[in-house]
Amino acid sequence: MLWSNPLFQGVFWSVLTVAFYQLGKRVHGRLGRWWSSPLVLTPLALIGLALGLHETYRDYIRETHWLVALLGPATVAFAVPIWEQRALIRRRWAILLMGVVAGSLSAMLSAWGFAVWLGLNESLTLSLLPRSISTPFAMTVSGEIGGVPDLTAVFVVITGVFGAALGEVILKILPLRSALARGALFGMGAHGAGVAKAHGLGREEGAVAGLVMVLVGLVNVLAAPLLARLL
Amino acid sequence: MNLRKIILGGRRLLRASRLGQIALVMLFWLLGEAVSRWSGLPIPGGIFGMVMVLVLLASRRLSHASLRQGANWFIAEMLLFFVPAVLAVLDHREFLGLLGLKILSVILLGTVVVMSVTALVVDLGFRLAEAGDHAVE
Numbered sequence: 164m165l166w167s168n169p170l171f172q173g174v175f176w177s178v179l180t181v182a183f184y185q186l187g188k189r190v191h192g193r194l195g196r197w198w199s200s201p202l203v204l205t206p207l208a209l210i211g212l213a214l215g216l217h218e219t220y221r222d223y224i225r226e227t228h229w230l231v232a233l234l235g236p237a238t239v240a241f242a243v244p245i246w247e248q249r250a251l252i253r254r255r256w257a258i259l260l261m262g263v264v265a266g267s268l269s270a271m272l273s274a275w276g277f278a279v280w281l282g283l284n285e286s287l288t289l290s291l292l293p294r295s296i297s298t299p300f301a302m303t304v305s306g307e308i309g310g311v312p313d314l315t316a317v318f319v320v321i322t323g324v325f326g327a328a329l330g331e332v333i334l335k336i337l338p339l340r341s342a343l344a345r346g347a348l349f350g351m352g353a354h355g356a357g358v359a360k361a362h363g364l365g366r367e368e369g370a371v372a373g374l375v376m377v378l379v380g381l382v383n384v385l386a387a388p389l390l391a392r393l394l
Numbered sequence: 395m396n397l398r399k400i401i402l403g404g405r406r407l408l409r410a411s412r413l414g415q416i417a418l419v420m421l422f423w424l425l426g427e428a429v430s431r432w433s434g435l436p437i438p439g440g441i442f443g444m445v446m447v448l449v450l451l452a453s454r455r456l457s458h459a460s461l462r463q464g465a466n467w468f469i470a471e472m473l474l475f476f477v478p479a480v481l482a483v484l485d486h487r488e489f490l491g492l493l494g495l496k497i498l499s500v501i502l503l504g505t506v507v508v509m510s511v512t513a514l515v516v517d518l519g520f521r522l523a524e525a526g527d528h529a530v531e
Contacts, residue, residue, distance in 0.1 A: 200473075
């Protein structure tokens with residue numbers, strides 16, 4: 164009775180997603196490991212439940228799409244930390260732009276190299292190239308260079324989930340002295356999930372990561388037609 | 395005179411209310427979406443909204459205090475907005491086997507390269523620039 168009620172179904176997954184996320188945050192607060200991040204544990208729990216209830220992604224996302232849409236205002240919110248760090252950014256914007264260009268080139272080249280090495284087919288390879296760019300931009304680039312935008316969206320999410328965790332490990336290995344480099348690492352390598360992580364490190368890191376993520380999107384969308392001609 | 399009072403009162407209210415600030419951030423996002431749609435450019439509305447806020451902050455038409463709490467809330471809860479997107483893997487069972495492992499390897503190895511290259515380039519540039527600044531002084 165309850166299960167077939169459309170009103171109940173309409174809020175079921177949204178309530179559950181938010182509740183699991185809140186729970187995940189508490190667990191992460193206690194454990195503090197990369198795998199205990201709410202971006203890892205929460206989706207895992209939801210996937211398990213969705214498989215158990217035979218729920219499809221289409222039905223799930225139809226109900227919870229409003230949550231994903233909130234990434235839009237979250238991007239608007241980047242303006243505040245960027246404004247707060249405007250002195251640093253005004254002084255070092257050229258270096259950040261250099262990082263964005265170097266990062267974008269290495270993203271495309273590494274995806275291409277590793278995909279060819281592992282023998283992936285062309286459409287998968289092309290869909291993997293824009294994985295370091297945030298979703299709406301990545302899908303645009305993917306379509307332009309001959310990839311499959313829907314697949315790219317999945318690869319972008321996987322990059323965010325693992326990138327946010329990997330970044331922490333890389334930070335421990337690389338001798339980075341500047342907040343500028345730590346922020347750029349997360350904004351370039353793990354887009355939105357990385358920006359969230361970078362804000363945990365500090366205000367400067369967070370602001371730089373947000374700015375870098377936006378720049379990566381803009382630079383790549385501008386470069387995509389050129390890239391399409393090269394491929 | 396009265397209008398001025400209302401505006402000032404509204405501002406004071408906004409500075410104290412996180413919910414009001416969240417609504418204001420949403421408003422800029424909606425405006426950005428409208429610009430994005432109207433212009434037909436492949437740039438998401440959130441970025442137009444961000445640029446609008448930056449321009450208003452720079453021209454002192456908008457004060458940092460009337461937006462800060464709302465913006466901080468969105469940034470603090472950002473991971474939640476990603477969670478539903480991760481469930482897209484439900485639709486791609488074909489990636490559960492060896493192919494999935496290969497794709498994951500490309501993503502992991504590639505991300506290590508991207509992060510290392512970006513961070514090293516920026517850190518090197520930053521150190522050179524700082525050294526340059528000190529030399530000038």
